[in-house]
Amino acid sequence: MLRIYCGAYIVLWIFVVAECKIPEVRVSCIFSEDCVLPCSFTSTGGNANVQWFQQEALVLSLPHVGQGLGNGNMQFISNSASDGNASIMLKKADKTSKGRYKCVVNNKTETYVIAMVEAPIRMISINSSESGFVQCSTRDVYPAPVVQWSSEPALAPAALQPVTRISPGVNGLFTAQSVLKLHNISLEHVYMCTITSKYETQTLTASFKPQEITGYTGQDLIIPCKAPKHLQAFSAVWTFTRANKTSDILTYDSRTHKFSSSLDHAKLQEKDKAVIGDFSLVLKKPVASEHAGIYTCAFTGPKTQHLIQTHVDITSSRQGKDSMKYNLWMLGIVIGLIVLLGIVLIIKRYRAKSKRSPEKAQEDAEMQGMNSDKAAEDPQAGMKLLTETSASHS
Incomplete structure (x- = not known):
């Protein structure tokens, strides 16, 4: 029986709490801008007694009680609140405006407001x-x-x-x-x-991508730069840095499709592709003493920025470098031919030696046969030959 009474009490308590739950509202206020904290109630036709508390401290009331409540940065939306609107406005919200507010109408809490202030x-x-x-x-x-x-x-x-x-x-x-x-x-x-x-x-x-490119004096050089695929409504700027001095080269706005250029030796590779984010740059006949340095391509969107920074080195001559590569290739080819010729000669010598060995063995066998025949015809000659042969072996 006791368990039944306890269970009924708990259910009743939950029901009462649910019925009496006071609504809580979260409001995001922008720093230095006006912000409204809402509070509405059922109007009975007469003037209501409204009080606003911040962190349990009274900051504003209607009819007004005291002077300086709210430090002049709060005011009611309606002067009488007879229409059931007890909302207030925070003037130029700042970090002191954040916190938990409570709206009390006729001594009854109507609303809790959590104010978040954000720049x-x-x-x-x-x-x-x-x-x-x-x-x-x-x-x-x-x-x-x-x-x-x-x-x-x-x-x-x-x-x-x-x-x-x-x-x-x-x-x-x-x-x-x-x-x-x-x-x-x-x-x-x-x-x-x-x-x-x-x-x-x-x-x-924001993102940063480094890259390096080598160009050659008097030959046009392309510096690649492409915007991320998801980027829209962006502006693009090319800058050039040399000896700690930075200057703009090209600018582009995708919303107006307007270009501006400040250098004659640099231009976009294809202007028509700028609308799709291809902002690759062409250096026309660069010179090492003037055009080597850091080229930065910057894309800026509403919530993003992307940098592609290219270190450009301009060598004095490509022909000299190509000539060196050619000489190295020729040297390698000559060495390869010499090695191949040596291998061929070794193989030929080995084959010739292998061929002579069976022929010499056959010739020795034939000579030995001829000597045996002579020994059979003339025993004394055979003994002499045998003696000479023994002497020679000894």
Whole structure:
């Protein structure tokens, strides 16, 4: 019987809690923008007594009680709340606006509101230095974001050991900078940086791909650069760095299809392919003293940035290099012929020696037969021959 009473009590308690459960609303507020915290109730026609609490502290009331509640950054949507709307507006939300709010109407809790304040990640930047460092960064973010590095194909964790610094500014927003040291730069890998907001509502990515190309004086050189397939509504910029001085070469906007160029010796390989992300560059008759250096192709989209950095070396002459290759080939051919001739001579000598051995054995046998016949005809001659033969063997 006791178990029955206890079971009935528990069921009743669960039913009461379910019936009396106060709704909870989550609201995402954008940093420095106005944000509405909702609260509605069933109006009885008269003026309602409304109170708003933040972390159990009274911050706003209607009719207004006290002065300075909410520090001037909160106000009711409606002055009387007679229409059943007790919602309030946070003016220019900042980090002090976040937290748990409670709306109480006529001494009865109507709504709990969880306010999250976020300065979204609006940009991501990636760049590199000649000393082998790659930096990924963003700024004016709240709360502090998370920065991660990866590569394709995947490298061992020991090969990716970035140093990340996240620091707050005077306005409370964070700047994130992460530096990756490429000890052994692999031209077969793409290095990727991912910045994610604390609430995981945003993820921005950036990538860096190194490559090397050798060109020849006076001969046109193509530097390949293609955007990721998924990238849309992007802008592209070619830059050239030499002696720590960087200058723009070409720019392109996929939305307006407009080009701009600042150098006569560089142009797109095919302008028509720029709309599909092929931004390959042609250097016309490059000269080592002027055009060797670092060429960077950067694609920037709404939530991404991709860099392809090419170290270009211009040699003084291709003919000299081709002549050296030709001489090496000829030397190899001559050596090969000499070795082949030597093998042929050895084989011929071996065969000739092998052929002479049976002939000599047959000749010796014939001579021995002839001597035996002579010995039979003349015994004295035979004895003499035998004696000579014995003497010769001894």
